Amino acid sequence: MNSNQGKKNRRGFFVIGALAVITAVEFWVAVAFTDITGLVVLLLAIALVKCWFIVDYFMHISRLWLPEEN
């Protein structure tokens, strides 16, 4: 495994760690919140953050606008 691969793998662990923490927060929010409108908005916001982590770090959407590597 070269250093570039190791760096990318560490990024993967960072993302999955962030997703695990956010999911735990999401579960706690669902248990703790009683205001249903606030809960729906908050859960949607949390889902959007998780979505951004996956789409940007794992699916590399930002690379779509970068010139292709040769």
Next chain:
Amino acid sequence: MSTIHVHVDTHDRVAINKVGIWLFFLGETFLFGALISVCYYLQGVQRPDDLDQYLGLAITGILLLSSLTAYRAEVAAAHGDQPGFLRNLSVTILLGLLFLVGVGWEWYEAFLHFPPSTGFGTVFFTTTGIHAFHVLTGVIALLVVLFTGRHRGRFNSESHWGVEGTVKYWHFVDVAWVFIYPTLYLVS
């Protein structure tokens, strides 16, 4: 009649493939967006107490973890790390199958408490069923990639679109669940 030959090199083809798969994801987003909207429209914010919250959380964790192993498989393929590629892709497939077992268990419980004839049962079985079908097709696609990539050198830093495209699809299935999970389990 004259024939026009258009030469598209590999580099351009991969770029076209990437745009194509993102357009496919856009179409799929409308599908899952409609399903989630239907959940709120038909059921509002009422969810049955019989939903197994811990099973929902567990299968969510399994799917998120499978995204990490899928990502590592893609990175390994891009760096010519054949053992890492095969190992991580195999684990991804196993986690995908484990997710399907979890959904199957959830369905078994759901049939007892809120069958498809009930309001929540309708949205629950439709949404989880369509998502599980996507997971199943993802597992099949990953198996095809695993089978074709078992020979050293099949995927490398220059050519690994087969892995990249399939793994992107797998991540998309994960993204869909990120929105389905709170809609079905947590909003109440």
